[in-house]
Amino acid sequence: MKAVVTVMPKPAILDPAGVAAGRAMEHLGLKKVRSVRIGKSIEIEVDGADEKQLHEICHDLLSNPVVEDYTLRILS
């Protein structure tokens, strides 16, 4: 099984790294940067797992539910 997990800071959470990157984009000529959010993309290849197990891993290990949301995409 191949899967991609995307982990993003929740909308209400300030993402200082995103803000800094946004400022750099304006410095490079973008006129008005409204928002930049930096998250993680995690590629997984695993045998003998089901989707429920992967959701548990996403919830318990790969994301911190206090401040992050995740999406799990099964590729094959």
Next chain:
Amino acid sequence: MRVAVIQFPGSNCDTDCQAALASFPGVMAEIVWHKETSLTGYDAIVLPGGFSYGDYLRCGSIARFSPIMGAVRTAADSGVLVLGICNGFQILCEAGLLPGTLLRNNGLLFRCENLQLRVENTDAPFTSVLHEGQVLDIPIAHGEGNYFADPETMKQLEANAQILVRYCDASGNVTLEANPNGSLGNIAGICSHGRNVFGLMPHPERVCDPILGGTDGRGIFQSMIEWTASHDAKK
């Protein structure tokens, strides 16, 4: 009193904690490797600072699943004192033994400096020999110390007086300027609802000997020792 100092791969304040604890008469501090699964016989547990598992994924997120953490949870549930310093605080939050989490510092800088903490509450095994409003000089050294919790959790922390130390200026005023990392409410350290689990970002073990520039960290360990002694006497 026997204290376990848990050593994770990447811990780097473990021997400092051990030395600080061992400087108190009657305290035996032992390093316990994270692959161990029992903490029977210890009166207190310290999760030291460092960069467990290289801080990969999120600070503390992998250490939280180390074999020893089951025993830490069992001990915490039974009322044993658990102190998490810096990375140890991050691990306790990831493990759910303390609420909330520690985000990247709002200025993005790794902050390594001496600063001041105000003791907010002394009704806890970690602050009982201190007095409310006391200002402690204790260093910080972290990149992710920006305490965050949802508004409901913040309300609970305030209502239950779980915030034990806040960043303040030299006169003890809790100000925006005194906040090194963006932490909500200038929080430097919180305890659990049961008050026997305490996590803080500053490093008390680094100021336990005058030769290292201060002794303001001693009160936290002294509190733990006295609490344990009075607890044993009651048994």
